[in-house]
Amino acid sequence: MAEKVLMKGNEAIAEAAIMAGCRHFFGYPITPQTEVAAYMAKRMPKMGGTYLQAESEIAAINMVYGASSAGVRAMTSSSSPGISLKSEGLSYMAGSDLPAVLVNIQRGGPGLGGIRPSQSDYFQATRSSGHGDFHMIVLAPNNVQEMFDLTVEAFELADQYRMTAMILGDGMLGQVMEPVDISRGEAASNVTKDWALTGTKGQRKRNVINSLYLEAEELEMLNLKRFEKYADVEKIARTDNYLTEDAEVIIVAYGICARIARNAINEARKKGIKAGLIRPVTLWPFPKNQLKTAAEKAKAFVVVEMSMGQMIQDVELSIRCSRPVHLCSRTGGMVPTPEAVLEAIENAAQAERS
Incomplete structure (x- = not known):
């Protein structure tokens, strides 16, 4: 029989991430997503993982950059203004082809706006999540069960395509409580990350994670190759x-x-x-x-x-x-x-x- 638990949407995201094998969470509190970080603060140490409240949103996304470079599943979450602060790091991660999961529980804006639910970050998520030519996978749940399910899927897609996958929710979904079937949450990565910075141990050439390419021809080639991958990602589009x-x-x-x-x-x-x-x-x-x-x-x-x-x-x-x-x-x-x-x-x- 399915195991159902009454959870807030924010809590469902956090539990799903843990069940998906995420053991490294870096965040910064901002309403209406703070419960994600609060849940991780309680659960992650018990799972042998790392919870770290960064000094800023900028620091948090760069910690995700570092953890992902080492080949582990890493995640951060925030709300609208905080996502804007992460935009430079998101572009660096895209330029380095690093997988990670990002959660945006949207609030009203622009500016500090208000803490009530909104969907005004659509352009930011789908068009302008950072500078340069790149995309993120963006998944949009409409109930707490999907907050859970799509978070697990986000980690799988991020690893499969070496991209950031975003869960785009809103303040209402983050706060509402509904029964959630958590029995289907186990999902360890089966993707070989031979690009990760794990130390050569004298057995291979050293890996380099980098988004700086001073030769224009080389950078163009990498962008063209990346967009070939994005064309393949188009097949996951669904309604x-x-x-x-x-x-x-x-x-x-x-x-x-x-x-x-x-x-x-x-x-x-x-x-x-x-x-x-x-x-x-x-x-x-x-x-x-x-x-x-x-x-x-x-x-x-x-x-x-x-x-x-x-x-x-x-x-x-x-x-x-x-x-x-x-x-x-x-x-x-x-x-x-x-x-x-x-x-x-x-x-x-x-x-x-x-």
């Missing part, structure tokens, strides 16, 4: 769909907004409006092929997000603007209501009839 088989109005939402959208879709169906949901589970790579296919039947799209409109651009690009795309959003820590989403569905359906 979770709800009532899309006959949907004429398709909602696109991730995270907590997807849960709100499902309620609105059910009410729309009662009113005779054929609405459905496409929930991107991977935000990078974005599931553009799935959306392009959906656009062949759907008449309109409604994007629901807690920002001024960021993911909507990827939706429009994916379908090449072949269908109208409407935005239903709140920002600054405000959460869309099912009633507001239902109204957006009704307006989109009405616009297609007129």
Whole structure:
């Protein structure tokens, strides 16, 4: 029988990381993700691991850089302003092709903003997580069980592709408590890390972890090779769909907004409006092929997000603007209501009839 435990989303992430074989956590407290660090502070020493509260977010990401260079599974977590401070280290890790897991439990912004939930770091996660040409894998859970499951998967994908994998949640998912099946969390790395800095022991050439290349031709070659890898990563793009088989109005939402959208879709169906949901589970790579296919039947799209409109651009690009795309959003820590989403569905359906 499955072992279920009542956990906060933040706690589920931390427990999943431990069960995935992470024994090195470096962080810095910031609401609304502090429970991740607090949980690690209690559990990691008992597991024979390392918990270290760094002097800053900048220090934390560079500690992850060092631990990952040694071939171990390492992780850090923060919230929106803290992720910005980590951006230089994230770029260095990408330039060194190092695997790690990064957690962002988003809060409202810009600036210090507020501690309520937000999705306004979408651009940062999928486009501008640091300087230079690189990507991170970005996974978007929408319940506490997925906070657990996707964290385990994040470590596996990070090792497989030698990339940073991000869990992109929000303050609401981080704080909500739900039953979690933790029985499927064991996942040790089976990837051979012959590039790691483990000491030569006189048996091999020394390894070098580096992101500095002064010869332009060499750096170009490395970037081109890295983007060949990114093209391979595109195959992991996936969605979770709800009532899309006959949907004429398709909602696109991730995270907590997807849960709100499902309620609105059910009410729309009662009113005779054929609405459905496409929930991107991977935000990078974005599931553009799935959306392009959906656009062949759907008449309109409604994007629901807690920002001024960021993911909507990827939706429009994916379908090449072949269908109208409407935005239903709140920002600054405000959460869309099912009633507001239902109204957006009704307006989109009405616009297609007129």
